[in-house]
Amino acid sequence: MTVTPARRAVILVSGGMDSAVTLALARERGFTCHALSVAYGQRHASELEAAQRVARALGAVEHKTVDIDLRSIGGSALTQDSIAVPDQAGSGIPATYVPARNTIMLSIALGWAEVLGAGDIFCGVNAVDYSGYPDCRPEFIAAFERLANLATKAAVEGAALRVHAPLMRSSKADIVREGVRLNVDFAATVSCYQADRHGRACRRCDACRLRAQGFADAGVADPTLYV
Amino acid sequence: MTVTPARRAVILVSGGMDSAVTLALARERGFTCHALSVAYGQRHASELEAAQRVARALGAVEHKTVDIDLRSIGGSALTQDSIAVPDQAGSGIPATYVPARNTIMLSIALGWAEVLGAGDIFCGVNAVDYSGYPDCRPEFIAAFERLANLATKAAVEGAALRVHAPLMRSSKADIVREGVRLNVDFAATVSCYQADRHGRACRRCDACRLRAQGFADAGVADPTLYV
Secondary structure: OOOOOOOEEEEEOOOOHHHHHHHHHHHHOOOEEEEEEEEOOOOOOHHHHHHHHHHHHOOOOEEEEEEEOHHHOOOOOOOOOOOOOOOOOOOOOOOOOOOOHHHHHHHHHHHHHHHHOOOEEEOOOOOOOOOOOHHHOHHHHHHHHHHHHHHOHHHHOOOOOEEEOOOOOOOHHHHHHHHHHOOOOHHHOOOOOOOOOOOOEOOOOHHHHHHHHHHHHHOOOOOOOEO | OOOOOOOEEEEEOOOOHHHHHHHHHHHHOOOEEEEEEEEOOOOOOHHHHHHHHHHHHOOOOEEEEEEEOHHHOOOOOOOOOOOOOOOOOOOOOOOOOOOOHHHHHHHHHHHHHHHHOOOEEEOOOOOOOOOOOHHHOHHHHHHHHHHHHHHOHHHHOOOOOEEEOOOOOOOHHHHHHHHHHOOOOHHHOOOOOOOOOOOOEOOOOHHHHHHHHHHHHHOOOOOOOEO
């Protein structure tokens, strides 16, 4: 008798709440989870420490952080010190948008998935209560999945790759409720764009406001550590 | 009277001959060329020095090298020391294939293009005299272009992005002839997968053999520096 081995998946884990819930969902679906973070020179490096805590707490078998220097490109409030993180959501795509960030992170996930023999990638992108980033939309994820199925040796050899974004159509309150159901420790997560080195949130940036509203709407006490 | 500014393009320049000819073609077409290399932990770091020489010699206005640690993922003879570079082409996709490399490099190019306001990316991929890598095929480039046109703030705002692979259907001999026509100094380029630190080629790997055959077929003296 052979036992079917659990399928491997690569989960993009940023340290924020959405990717934490995504990891918990992937585990619930029976995947062996390999957590991936990308250190791209973001302001909020405490996010990466949160990612490590989240990966361990939610049962990832390993956690890898890949370094890429997106500061050398700049063009975002998150990777260029001369651009401030806005306090209020304005119109249009905000200054915290990082050019091609999700394309780059999914590409790295694709490379690691191929090395692992994993046929599934999970990411926590969301197009409801979000900052309006173009690379968080369903059509972007679908286009990446099409690309991925042409890009690799595994694809040529017939292995299909699926890109899952299980929270794509969830409100922030839905995400909070899913996390509560799955015992996600939200206090361990960091969403703030400019968290201090202890991971304490600013309460003012777009990410903080969306997150706080999610807890309020879900009727769940907000466990976030604020400065 | 306003003068139309030259359009900006990002050119992926590896240090090899194909991307050098691609840069020369982009210049000939009138683009202001921003050369991009990716230091991904490749064995052949002398390629990156060649990239810098090539960018300067062929009139790029700047040359940027972005670091990404693909050694942390491994899975290729080029990024994992325990996997040898094969001397002979076998059947199938060779061990020098780097998982998702072109997806990752094009993604970085996309990010930089957006910061620069460039609407064109050039890369030197080729699907004729090549190593059989899946991410060198025309359908891969087309899928990346579709993705790029969904991925960015520029795309949302209506700016189209084109991904050019002008050598896609050229033989290696055609590429040599184009380079000669465009005064590309092939002696400055390094194609070898395991060039030594002086950029001297091994003469045995797949990249060396394809290159040498190209010069032979074109009837051009091979200026490559061999060990």
